[in-house]
Amino acid sequence: MASEAVIPINSDIDVVAARQKGRELATELGFVSTDSTLLATAISELARNIIRYAKYGEILIVSVQSGDRVGITVVARDKGPGITNISLAMQDGFSTSGGLGLGLPGVKRMMDEFHLVSDANNGTKVTIKKWKR
Amino acid sequence: MGDQKVKRSEDKGKGVSPVREMPPPDDESTVSLLRELVNHLRKNRTQLREEWARRITAAKLLGAMSSEEMFAEATSVYDNYVEVLETGAVEALQAYARDLSERIIPRGVETDEVVGIVLLLRDVLARSLFAKYQTDFQLLNRILDAYEPAANRIANTVAVGFVQERERIIRQQQEAIRELSTPVLQVRERLLILPIIGVIDSQRARQLTEQLLRGIRTNRAKVVVIDITGVAAMDATVANHLVQTVEASRLLGATVIVTGLSPEIAQTLVTIGVDLGKMNTVGDLQGGIEEAERLLGYKVTPFSEVSQQPI
């Protein structure tokens, strides 16, 4: 039984809606509360990046299953200008401390899987996954 | 140039054709043979099942079960086996294998026993096929061609299911041991001690932090002493976890004192450039507790001095 939600991200209010949806699904699947919080925080950062760099986009939250493992995949995508220097964006300390946004290394740390595709023509797509423990 | 183009298109054609000529995996003859097989196994269910149970007993497998239990399990495995042969739906067998494992693992059934009984069943059924078709060697061959891959797949599924279930139980036990191995102790009001002993990996470090943070909240702790005298080695990842633990505790309003850093760990921390300014370290646990008490506003005076003071 797969659960799926798509949240359009157009303003800062949607950031709250997206992370609440993520927490809701995590709780439903029986995630421990620390992991629900990690997921909600990661979604918040990704949604925030969409608004800051692309103005709008969407967040897809879906439950996944592999063998006897259950997890949640989140896809954040936008048609924005893309990230020109991905390795720089993934460097710790590049963003969050200066308050410039991104925070991607932190998001990666919080998740079990992290995947980033970005170019100037197609925008940015970040896929993250968290397994239930 | 024109030649090359023609040649290339020829290559393409050659590349595709063998695929087209491949027979579909489940051709009709295999299906009808399996159907015949299943009918045979259904018709002789009672006799084959008893033969199987006899072989299990003779091989001294499933000794942990009473003969009634063993026979009930055997019946159920048999029926599932035939069903999977018939439908090819491995999901049902997978689910059954998991369920079976859950019930028998706590009673000490070993992997070799589970694999053993499934292989015995495979043999018992194969023998009965030999007996039935021995007069028609060609047909026997074709029946075995259909039977063997299916039977092997089932044996495989049950074995894998069993091992997975065991691993799951082992993981669960590891988790339980981990929790026991990182006790958060309250030594006096507002002071927690977290003695860490043994190897810390990323997972344990994370769990330790979670436990400590919860402990700070429930005990309303203001100072925490983390003693790592019992930790022999620490890599960069774990060192960073330790720093994160200190930072997260501060966010809850608690000060962390780290004690018992070995020379090796001290060297690691310096080499990887951990920000020691954020870390409050004291040589040993006793010194750490004294420092904690000072922070909490206690004044520790030796008893002898107390008694010397004029009353």
Added chain:
Amino acid sequence: MEVPILKQGLYLIASIQAALSDVDLVHLRDALAEKVGKFRARGVIVDVTVLDVMDSFASRTLRDLAHMTRLRGAETVIVGIQPEVAFAMVQLGLTLEGVDTALDLEEGLAFLDKKTKRHTSRG
């Protein structure tokens, strides 16, 4: 949603009641910076017990808030960060450096009493 700000003695107490949007947080920051001057407050407590997520924006806004109020003469202490939230924050690299924190409202008040007493020593 507006965050109510209560005045208690020399302190201002802002108790966040529900999840806040970015705009709400910025309002709170500006309102506190303004009220500190108006009420000549010496301390500010921001209670974030109900926040179940503290991301980079929230964290930065709270840090700015603390710095702004300090420049206007009042110490700020953030109270009530939940264990899971703290855990997520440090993983994200958000440590609220230079900002004081306390377990809850009671601890926050005790902290401010101690800290402001130093400045107003009766000597």
